[in-house]
Amino acid sequence: MSIEKFDGIVLKETELGETGKRLTVFAKDIGKITVSAKGAKSAKSRFSAPSQLFCYSSFSAYKNKNFYNAVTAEVIESFYEIRTDIKKLAYACFITELTDKNLMEGQSADELLKLFLTALAVISKTDYDERLAALVFETKFLNLSGYFAQADKCAECGIEITDEGIFNASKGGVLCRDCGTLCGGEKLLVGTLSAFEYILLSKGKKMFSFRVSEEVLFQMEKCLGEMIREYMVMPENSAGFLKSVK
Ligand SMILES: [Zn+2]
Structure with missing residues:
Protein backbone atom coordinates (compact mmCIF):
# COMPACT_ATOMS: atom_id res chain seq x y z
CA MET A 1 0.00 0.00 0.00
CA SER A 2 1.33 3.38 -0.90
CA ILE A 3 0.35 6.81 0.30
CA GLU A 4 -1.41 9.04 -2.21
CA LYS A 5 -1.77 12.79 -2.01
CA PHE A 6 -4.74 14.71 -3.37
CA ASP A 7 -6.79 17.87 -2.88
CA GLY A 8 -10.50 17.40 -2.46
CA ILE A 9 -13.75 18.80 -1.11
CA VAL A 10 -16.17 17.00 1.20
CA LEU A 11 -19.57 16.45 -0.51
CA LYS A 12 -21.04 14.26 2.21
CA GLU A 13 -20.16 12.97 5.67
CA THR A 14 -21.61 9.92 7.39
CA GLU A 15 -20.78 8.17 10.64
CA LEU A 16 -18.16 5.47 10.70
CA GLY A 17 -18.27 3.54 13.94
CA GLU A 18 -18.50 5.58 17.13
CA THR A 19 -15.81 8.14 16.46
CA GLY A 20 -14.97 8.11 12.77
CA LYS A 21 -16.46 9.56 9.59
CA ARG A 22 -16.90 8.20 6.11
CA LEU A 23 -16.47 11.08 3.67
CA THR A 24 -17.52 11.42 0.07
CA VAL A 25 -14.76 13.56 -1.40
CA PHE A 26 -14.63 15.21 -4.84
CA ALA A 27 -10.91 15.10 -5.54
CA LYS A 28 -8.80 16.81 -8.17
CA ASP A 29 -7.52 14.38 -10.86
CA ILE A 30 -9.41 11.45 -9.27
CA GLY A 31 -13.09 12.40 -9.06
CA LYS A 32 -15.54 11.16 -6.45
CA ILE A 33 -14.02 8.85 -3.84
CA THR A 34 -14.75 7.54 -0.36
CA VAL A 35 -12.32 8.53 2.39
CA SER A 36 -12.48 7.15 5.90
CA ALA A 37 -11.25 9.47 8.63
CA LYS A 38 -10.71 7.70 11.92
CA GLY A 39 -11.58 9.66 15.04
CA ALA A 40 -12.85 12.61 12.98
CA LYS A 41 -15.85 13.17 15.26
CA SER A 42 -13.60 14.15 18.14
CA ALA A 43 -12.94 17.90 18.38
CA LYS A 44 -9.30 17.14 19.12
CA SER A 45 -8.83 15.03 15.99
CA ARG A 46 -6.59 16.30 13.19
CA PHE A 47 -9.49 15.42 10.89
CA SER A 48 -12.04 17.43 12.85
CA ALA A 49 -11.99 20.50 10.54
CA PRO A 50 -11.07 18.83 7.20
CA SER A 51 -13.90 16.30 7.55
CA GLN A 52 -16.63 18.97 7.61
CA LEU A 53 -19.05 19.40 4.72
CA PHE A 54 -17.77 21.94 2.08
CA CYS A 55 -14.21 21.77 3.44
CA TYR A 56 -11.55 21.72 0.68
CA SER A 57 -8.39 20.06 1.97
CA SER A 58 -5.10 18.56 1.01
CA PHE A 59 -5.17 14.86 1.97
CA SER A 60 -2.65 12.11 2.18
CA ALA A 61 -4.18 8.64 2.37
CA TYR A 62 -3.59 4.93 1.93
CA LYS A 63 -5.56 3.50 -0.94
CA ASN A 64 -7.51 0.35 -0.16
CA LYS A 65 -9.58 -1.54 -2.68
CA ASN A 66 -12.69 0.62 -2.59
CA PHE A 67 -11.76 3.56 -0.43
CA TYR A 68 -9.00 5.73 0.95
CA ASN A 69 -7.82 5.74 4.55
CA ALA A 70 -6.84 9.29 5.53
CA VAL A 71 -3.46 9.75 7.19
CA THR A 72 -3.22 13.54 7.18
CA ALA A 73 -5.48 16.36 6.06
CA GLU A 74 -4.85 20.09 5.91
CA VAL A 75 -7.56 22.63 5.25
CA ILE A 76 -7.06 24.74 2.11
CA GLU A 77 -10.47 26.49 2.24
CA SER A 78 -13.32 25.82 4.64
CA PHE A 79 -15.94 28.15 3.08
CA TYR A 80 -17.04 28.74 6.68
CA GLU A 81 -19.12 31.80 5.70
CA ILE A 82 -21.69 29.41 4.21
CA ARG A 83 -22.65 28.40 7.75
CA THR A 84 -23.26 31.97 8.87
CA ASP A 85 -26.32 32.47 6.64
ZN1 LIG B 1 -35.20 24.96 -34.83
Missing part, protein backbone atom coordinates in the same frame (compact mmCIF):
# COMPACT_ATOMS: atom_id res chain seq x y z
CA ILE A 86 -29.23 30.04 6.28
CA LYS A 87 -29.85 30.96 2.62
CA LYS A 88 -26.20 30.52 1.67
CA LEU A 89 -26.29 27.17 3.48
CA ALA A 90 -29.47 26.00 1.73
CA TYR A 91 -28.23 26.79 -1.80
CA ALA A 92 -24.75 25.41 -1.08
CA CYS A 93 -26.31 22.17 0.23
CA PHE A 94 -28.47 21.93 -2.89
CA ILE A 95 -25.62 22.24 -5.40
CA THR A 96 -23.47 19.92 -3.27
CA GLU A 97 -26.12 17.18 -3.22
CA LEU A 98 -26.72 17.71 -6.95
CA THR A 99 -22.99 17.21 -7.58
CA ASP A 100 -22.75 14.18 -5.31
CA LYS A 101 -25.77 12.45 -6.83
CA ASN A 102 -24.70 12.99 -10.44
CA LEU A 103 -20.99 12.31 -10.26
CA MET A 104 -19.71 8.83 -11.10
CA GLU A 105 -17.33 7.32 -8.59
CA GLY A 106 -13.64 7.41 -9.53
CA GLN A 107 -13.96 9.42 -12.74
CA SER A 108 -11.97 12.65 -12.82
CA ALA A 109 -14.04 15.75 -13.55
CA ASP A 110 -11.70 18.66 -12.97
CA GLU A 111 -13.68 21.20 -14.96
CA LEU A 112 -16.76 20.47 -12.85
CA LEU A 113 -14.65 20.63 -9.67
CA LYS A 114 -13.40 24.07 -10.70
CA LEU A 115 -16.96 25.22 -11.39
CA PHE A 116 -18.16 23.80 -8.06
CA LEU A 117 -15.36 25.54 -6.09
CA THR A 118 -16.06 28.83 -7.91
CA ALA A 119 -19.79 28.61 -7.14
CA LEU A 120 -19.11 27.88 -3.47
CA ALA A 121 -16.66 30.80 -3.29
CA VAL A 122 -19.26 33.13 -4.82
CA ILE A 123 -21.97 31.92 -2.43
CA SER A 124 -19.77 32.06 0.65
CA LYS A 125 -17.63 35.15 0.10
CA THR A 126 -19.70 37.61 -1.92
CA ASP A 127 -23.12 39.22 -1.69
CA TYR A 128 -24.07 37.85 -5.13
CA ASP A 129 -27.59 36.37 -5.03
CA GLU A 130 -27.09 32.75 -3.92
CA ARG A 131 -30.25 31.70 -5.77
CA LEU A 132 -28.82 32.98 -9.07
CA ALA A 133 -25.38 31.51 -8.25
CA ALA A 134 -27.01 28.07 -7.89
CA LEU A 135 -28.82 28.51 -11.24
CA VAL A 136 -25.59 29.50 -12.99
CA PHE A 137 -23.99 26.38 -11.52
CA GLU A 138 -26.88 24.15 -12.63
CA THR A 139 -26.80 25.54 -16.20
CA LYS A 140 -23.07 24.93 -16.55
CA PHE A 141 -23.24 21.53 -14.82
CA LEU A 142 -25.89 20.39 -17.33
CA ASN A 143 -23.68 21.77 -20.12
CA LEU A 144 -20.55 19.97 -18.87
CA SER A 145 -22.59 16.76 -18.63
CA GLY A 146 -23.58 17.12 -22.29
CA TYR A 147 -27.25 18.10 -21.87
CA PHE A 148 -27.53 21.86 -22.41
CA ALA A 149 -25.17 22.48 -25.30
CA GLN A 150 -26.17 26.00 -26.32
CA ALA A 151 -28.79 28.72 -26.07
CA ASP A 152 -27.83 30.82 -29.10
CA LYS A 153 -28.72 28.07 -31.58
CA CYS A 154 -31.79 25.83 -31.82
CA ALA A 155 -31.22 22.44 -30.15
CA GLU A 156 -33.38 20.78 -32.82
CA CYS A 157 -32.45 22.37 -36.20
CA GLY A 158 -29.32 24.36 -35.32
CA ILE A 159 -30.56 27.69 -36.66
CA GLU A 160 -29.43 30.83 -34.83
CA ILE A 161 -31.92 32.03 -32.24
CA THR A 162 -32.55 35.68 -32.97
CA ASP A 163 -35.87 36.89 -31.67
CA GLU A 164 -37.71 34.15 -29.83
CA GLY A 165 -36.57 31.12 -27.86
CA ILE A 166 -38.77 28.25 -26.68
CA PHE A 167 -37.54 26.03 -23.86
CA ASN A 168 -38.07 22.30 -24.20
CA ALA A 169 -36.17 20.15 -21.68
CA SER A 170 -36.60 16.83 -23.46
CA LYS A 171 -35.28 18.34 -26.72
CA GLY A 172 -32.14 19.54 -24.96
CA GLY A 173 -32.79 23.21 -24.26
CA VAL A 174 -33.71 26.19 -26.43
CA LEU A 175 -35.63 25.79 -29.67
CA CYS A 176 -36.32 28.30 -32.45
CA ARG A 177 -39.88 29.53 -33.04
CA ASP A 178 -40.62 26.95 -35.77
CA CYS A 179 -39.28 23.94 -33.85
CA GLY A 180 -40.90 25.26 -30.68
CA THR A 181 -44.28 25.46 -32.42
CA LEU A 182 -43.83 21.89 -33.61
CA CYS A 183 -42.40 20.31 -30.44
CA GLY A 184 -43.98 22.51 -27.77
CA GLY A 185 -42.34 24.19 -24.82
CA GLU A 186 -42.28 27.39 -22.83
CA LYS A 187 -41.67 30.77 -24.43
CA LEU A 188 -38.59 32.28 -22.82
CA LEU A 189 -38.43 35.86 -21.58
CA VAL A 190 -35.74 37.91 -23.31
CA GLY A 191 -33.85 38.07 -19.99
CA THR A 192 -33.94 34.29 -19.49
CA LEU A 193 -32.66 33.62 -23.01
CA SER A 194 -29.84 36.17 -22.57
CA ALA A 195 -28.91 34.72 -19.17
CA PHE A 196 -28.63 31.17 -20.55
CA GLU A 197 -26.65 32.44 -23.56
CA TYR A 198 -24.31 34.41 -21.32
CA ILE A 199 -23.65 31.52 -18.91
CA LEU A 200 -23.06 28.97 -21.67
CA LEU A 201 -20.61 31.26 -23.46
CA SER A 202 -18.61 32.41 -20.40
CA LYS A 203 -16.05 30.80 -18.17
CA GLY A 204 -14.84 31.03 -14.58
CA LYS A 205 -15.91 33.81 -12.23
CA LYS A 206 -17.25 35.88 -15.14
CA MET A 207 -20.30 33.64 -15.24
CA PHE A 208 -21.40 35.03 -11.91
CA SER A 209 -21.36 38.69 -12.87
CA PHE A 210 -24.87 39.52 -14.05
CA ARG A 211 -28.17 40.15 -12.36
CA VAL A 212 -31.71 39.35 -13.46
CA SER A 213 -35.28 40.20 -12.50
CA GLU A 214 -37.39 38.06 -10.17
CA GLU A 215 -39.44 36.92 -13.18
CA VAL A 216 -36.33 35.70 -14.97
CA LEU A 217 -35.06 33.95 -11.83
CA PHE A 218 -38.36 32.13 -11.54
CA GLN A 219 -38.33 31.04 -15.19
CA MET A 220 -34.69 29.93 -15.08
CA GLU A 221 -35.46 27.86 -12.00
CA LYS A 222 -38.45 26.23 -13.66
CA CYS A 223 -36.57 25.39 -16.90
CA LEU A 224 -33.47 24.06 -15.12
CA GLY A 225 -35.63 22.02 -12.73
CA GLU A 226 -37.32 20.37 -15.73
CA MET A 227 -33.97 19.66 -17.34
CA ILE A 228 -32.43 18.21 -14.18
CA ARG A 229 -35.46 15.95 -13.67
CA GLU A 230 -35.21 14.87 -17.34
CA TYR A 231 -31.51 13.97 -17.40
CA MET A 232 -30.11 13.84 -13.88
CA VAL A 233 -30.93 12.83 -10.33
CA MET A 234 -32.68 15.63 -8.44
CA PRO A 235 -31.52 16.30 -4.86
CA GLU A 236 -34.09 15.23 -2.28
CA ASN A 237 -32.77 16.09 1.17
CA SER A 238 -31.61 19.60 0.36
CA ALA A 239 -34.62 20.39 -1.86
CA GLY A 240 -36.88 20.38 1.20
CA PHE A 241 -34.46 22.55 3.15
CA LEU A 242 -34.28 24.97 0.22
CA LYS A 243 -38.08 25.26 0.06
CA SER A 244 -38.19 26.10 3.75
CA VAL A 245 -35.87 29.12 3.43
CA LYS A 246 -37.37 30.65 0.25
Whole structure:
Protein backbone atom coordinates (compact mmCIF):
# COMPACT_ATOMS: atom_id res chain seq x y z
CA MET A 1 0.00 0.00 0.00
CA SER A 2 1.33 3.38 -0.90
CA ILE A 3 0.35 6.81 0.30
CA GLU A 4 -1.41 9.04 -2.21
CA LYS A 5 -1.77 12.79 -2.01
CA PHE A 6 -4.74 14.71 -3.37
CA ASP A 7 -6.79 17.87 -2.88
CA GLY A 8 -10.50 17.40 -2.46
CA ILE A 9 -13.75 18.80 -1.11
CA VAL A 10 -16.17 17.00 1.20
CA LEU A 11 -19.57 16.45 -0.51
CA LYS A 12 -21.04 14.26 2.21
CA GLU A 13 -20.16 12.97 5.67
CA THR A 14 -21.61 9.92 7.39
CA GLU A 15 -20.78 8.17 10.64
CA LEU A 16 -18.16 5.47 10.70
CA GLY A 17 -18.27 3.54 13.94
CA GLU A 18 -18.50 5.58 17.13
CA THR A 19 -15.81 8.14 16.46
CA GLY A 20 -14.97 8.11 12.77
CA LYS A 21 -16.46 9.56 9.59
CA ARG A 22 -16.90 8.20 6.11
CA LEU A 23 -16.47 11.08 3.67
CA THR A 24 -17.52 11.42 0.07
CA VAL A 25 -14.76 13.56 -1.40
CA PHE A 26 -14.63 15.21 -4.84
CA ALA A 27 -10.91 15.10 -5.54
CA LYS A 28 -8.80 16.81 -8.17
CA ASP A 29 -7.52 14.38 -10.86
CA ILE A 30 -9.41 11.45 -9.27
CA GLY A 31 -13.09 12.40 -9.06
CA LYS A 32 -15.54 11.16 -6.45
CA ILE A 33 -14.02 8.85 -3.84
CA THR A 34 -14.75 7.54 -0.36
CA VAL A 35 -12.32 8.53 2.39
CA SER A 36 -12.48 7.15 5.90
CA ALA A 37 -11.25 9.47 8.63
CA LYS A 38 -10.71 7.70 11.92
CA GLY A 39 -11.58 9.66 15.04
CA ALA A 40 -12.85 12.61 12.98
CA LYS A 41 -15.85 13.17 15.26
CA SER A 42 -13.60 14.15 18.14
CA ALA A 43 -12.94 17.90 18.38
CA LYS A 44 -9.30 17.14 19.12
CA SER A 45 -8.83 15.03 15.99
CA ARG A 46 -6.59 16.30 13.19
CA PHE A 47 -9.49 15.42 10.89
CA SER A 48 -12.04 17.43 12.85
CA ALA A 49 -11.99 20.50 10.54
CA PRO A 50 -11.07 18.83 7.20
CA SER A 51 -13.90 16.30 7.55
CA GLN A 52 -16.63 18.97 7.61
CA LEU A 53 -19.05 19.40 4.72
CA PHE A 54 -17.77 21.94 2.08
CA CYS A 55 -14.21 21.77 3.44
CA TYR A 56 -11.55 21.72 0.68
CA SER A 57 -8.39 20.06 1.97
CA SER A 58 -5.10 18.56 1.01
CA PHE A 59 -5.17 14.86 1.97
CA SER A 60 -2.65 12.11 2.18
CA ALA A 61 -4.18 8.64 2.37
CA TYR A 62 -3.59 4.93 1.93
CA LYS A 63 -5.56 3.50 -0.94
CA ASN A 64 -7.51 0.35 -0.16
CA LYS A 65 -9.58 -1.54 -2.68
CA ASN A 66 -12.69 0.62 -2.59
CA PHE A 67 -11.76 3.56 -0.43
CA TYR A 68 -9.00 5.73 0.95
CA ASN A 69 -7.82 5.74 4.55
CA ALA A 70 -6.84 9.29 5.53
CA VAL A 71 -3.46 9.75 7.19
CA THR A 72 -3.22 13.54 7.18
CA ALA A 73 -5.48 16.36 6.06
CA GLU A 74 -4.85 20.09 5.91
CA VAL A 75 -7.56 22.63 5.25
CA ILE A 76 -7.06 24.74 2.11
CA GLU A 77 -10.47 26.49 2.24
CA SER A 78 -13.32 25.82 4.64
CA PHE A 79 -15.94 28.15 3.08
CA TYR A 80 -17.04 28.74 6.68
CA GLU A 81 -19.12 31.80 5.70
CA ILE A 82 -21.69 29.41 4.21
CA ARG A 83 -22.65 28.40 7.75
CA THR A 84 -23.26 31.97 8.87
CA ASP A 85 -26.32 32.47 6.64
CA ILE A 86 -29.23 30.04 6.28
CA LYS A 87 -29.85 30.96 2.62
CA LYS A 88 -26.20 30.52 1.67
CA LEU A 89 -26.29 27.17 3.48
CA ALA A 90 -29.47 26.00 1.73
CA TYR A 91 -28.23 26.79 -1.80
CA ALA A 92 -24.75 25.41 -1.08
CA CYS A 93 -26.31 22.17 0.23
CA PHE A 94 -28.47 21.93 -2.89
CA ILE A 95 -25.62 22.24 -5.40
CA THR A 96 -23.47 19.92 -3.27
CA GLU A 97 -26.12 17.18 -3.22
CA LEU A 98 -26.72 17.71 -6.95
CA THR A 99 -22.99 17.21 -7.58
CA ASP A 100 -22.75 14.18 -5.31
CA LYS A 101 -25.77 12.45 -6.83
CA ASN A 102 -24.70 12.99 -10.44
CA LEU A 103 -20.99 12.31 -10.26
CA MET A 104 -19.71 8.83 -11.10
CA GLU A 105 -17.33 7.32 -8.59
CA GLY A 106 -13.64 7.41 -9.53
CA GLN A 107 -13.96 9.42 -12.74
CA SER A 108 -11.97 12.65 -12.82
CA ALA A 109 -14.04 15.75 -13.55
CA ASP A 110 -11.70 18.66 -12.97
CA GLU A 111 -13.68 21.20 -14.96
CA LEU A 112 -16.76 20.47 -12.85
CA LEU A 113 -14.65 20.63 -9.67
CA LYS A 114 -13.40 24.07 -10.70
CA LEU A 115 -16.96 25.22 -11.39
CA PHE A 116 -18.16 23.80 -8.06
CA LEU A 117 -15.36 25.54 -6.09
CA THR A 118 -16.06 28.83 -7.91
CA ALA A 119 -19.79 28.61 -7.14
CA LEU A 120 -19.11 27.88 -3.47
CA ALA A 121 -16.66 30.80 -3.29
CA VAL A 122 -19.26 33.13 -4.82
CA ILE A 123 -21.97 31.92 -2.43
CA SER A 124 -19.77 32.06 0.65
CA LYS A 125 -17.63 35.15 0.10
CA THR A 126 -19.70 37.61 -1.92
CA ASP A 127 -23.12 39.22 -1.69
CA TYR A 128 -24.07 37.85 -5.13
CA ASP A 129 -27.59 36.37 -5.03
CA GLU A 130 -27.09 32.75 -3.92
CA ARG A 131 -30.25 31.70 -5.77
CA LEU A 132 -28.82 32.98 -9.07
CA ALA A 133 -25.38 31.51 -8.25
CA ALA A 134 -27.01 28.07 -7.89
CA LEU A 135 -28.82 28.51 -11.24
CA VAL A 136 -25.59 29.50 -12.99
CA PHE A 137 -23.99 26.38 -11.52
CA GLU A 138 -26.88 24.15 -12.63
CA THR A 139 -26.80 25.54 -16.20
CA LYS A 140 -23.07 24.93 -16.55
CA PHE A 141 -23.24 21.53 -14.82
CA LEU A 142 -25.89 20.39 -17.33
CA ASN A 143 -23.68 21.77 -20.12
CA LEU A 144 -20.55 19.97 -18.87
CA SER A 145 -22.59 16.76 -18.63
CA GLY A 146 -23.58 17.12 -22.29
CA TYR A 147 -27.25 18.10 -21.87
CA PHE A 148 -27.53 21.86 -22.41
CA ALA A 149 -25.17 22.48 -25.30
CA GLN A 150 -26.17 26.00 -26.32
CA ALA A 151 -28.79 28.72 -26.07
CA ASP A 152 -27.83 30.82 -29.10
CA LYS A 153 -28.72 28.07 -31.58
CA CYS A 154 -31.79 25.83 -31.82
CA ALA A 155 -31.22 22.44 -30.15
CA GLU A 156 -33.38 20.78 -32.82
CA CYS A 157 -32.45 22.37 -36.20
CA GLY A 158 -29.32 24.36 -35.32
CA ILE A 159 -30.56 27.69 -36.66
CA GLU A 160 -29.43 30.83 -34.83
CA ILE A 161 -31.92 32.03 -32.24
CA THR A 162 -32.55 35.68 -32.97
CA ASP A 163 -35.87 36.89 -31.67
CA GLU A 164 -37.71 34.15 -29.83
CA GLY A 165 -36.57 31.12 -27.86
CA ILE A 166 -38.77 28.25 -26.68
CA PHE A 167 -37.54 26.03 -23.86
CA ASN A 168 -38.07 22.30 -24.20
CA ALA A 169 -36.17 20.15 -21.68
CA SER A 170 -36.60 16.83 -23.46
CA LYS A 171 -35.28 18.34 -26.72
CA GLY A 172 -32.14 19.54 -24.96
CA GLY A 173 -32.79 23.21 -24.26
CA VAL A 174 -33.71 26.19 -26.43
CA LEU A 175 -35.63 25.79 -29.67
CA CYS A 176 -36.32 28.30 -32.45
CA ARG A 177 -39.88 29.53 -33.04
CA ASP A 178 -40.62 26.95 -35.77
CA CYS A 179 -39.28 23.94 -33.85
CA GLY A 180 -40.90 25.26 -30.68
CA THR A 181 -44.28 25.46 -32.42
CA LEU A 182 -43.83 21.89 -33.61
CA CYS A 183 -42.40 20.31 -30.44
CA GLY A 184 -43.98 22.51 -27.77
CA GLY A 185 -42.34 24.19 -24.82
CA GLU A 186 -42.28 27.39 -22.83
CA LYS A 187 -41.67 30.77 -24.43
CA LEU A 188 -38.59 32.28 -22.82
CA LEU A 189 -38.43 35.86 -21.58
CA VAL A 190 -35.74 37.91 -23.31
CA GLY A 191 -33.85 38.07 -19.99
CA THR A 192 -33.94 34.29 -19.49
CA LEU A 193 -32.66 33.62 -23.01
CA SER A 194 -29.84 36.17 -22.57
CA ALA A 195 -28.91 34.72 -19.17
CA PHE A 196 -28.63 31.17 -20.55
CA GLU A 197 -26.65 32.44 -23.56
CA TYR A 198 -24.31 34.41 -21.32
CA ILE A 199 -23.65 31.52 -18.91
CA LEU A 200 -23.06 28.97 -21.67
CA LEU A 201 -20.61 31.26 -23.46
CA SER A 202 -18.61 32.41 -20.40
CA LYS A 203 -16.05 30.80 -18.17
CA GLY A 204 -14.84 31.03 -14.58
CA LYS A 205 -15.91 33.81 -12.23
CA LYS A 206 -17.25 35.88 -15.14
CA MET A 207 -20.30 33.64 -15.24
CA PHE A 208 -21.40 35.03 -11.91
CA SER A 209 -21.36 38.69 -12.87
CA PHE A 210 -24.87 39.52 -14.05
CA ARG A 211 -28.17 40.15 -12.36
CA VAL A 212 -31.71 39.35 -13.46
CA SER A 213 -35.28 40.20 -12.50
CA GLU A 214 -37.39 38.06 -10.17
CA GLU A 215 -39.44 36.92 -13.18
CA VAL A 216 -36.33 35.70 -14.97
CA LEU A 217 -35.06 33.95 -11.83
CA PHE A 218 -38.36 32.13 -11.54
CA GLN A 219 -38.33 31.04 -15.19
CA MET A 220 -34.69 29.93 -15.08
CA GLU A 221 -35.46 27.86 -12.00
CA LYS A 222 -38.45 26.23 -13.66
CA CYS A 223 -36.57 25.39 -16.90
CA LEU A 224 -33.47 24.06 -15.12
CA GLY A 225 -35.63 22.02 -12.73
CA GLU A 226 -37.32 20.37 -15.73
CA MET A 227 -33.97 19.66 -17.34
CA ILE A 228 -32.43 18.21 -14.18
CA ARG A 229 -35.46 15.95 -13.67
CA GLU A 230 -35.21 14.87 -17.34
CA TYR A 231 -31.51 13.97 -17.40
CA MET A 232 -30.11 13.84 -13.88
CA VAL A 233 -30.93 12.83 -10.33
CA MET A 234 -32.68 15.63 -8.44
CA PRO A 235 -31.52 16.30 -4.86
CA GLU A 236 -34.09 15.23 -2.28
CA ASN A 237 -32.77 16.09 1.17
CA SER A 238 -31.61 19.60 0.36
CA ALA A 239 -34.62 20.39 -1.86
CA GLY A 240 -36.88 20.38 1.20
CA PHE A 241 -34.46 22.55 3.15
CA LEU A 242 -34.28 24.97 0.22
CA LYS A 243 -38.08 25.26 0.06
CA SER A 244 -38.19 26.10 3.75
CA VAL A 245 -35.87 29.12 3.43
CA LYS A 246 -37.37 30.65 0.25
ZN1 LIG B 1 -35.20 24.96 -34.83
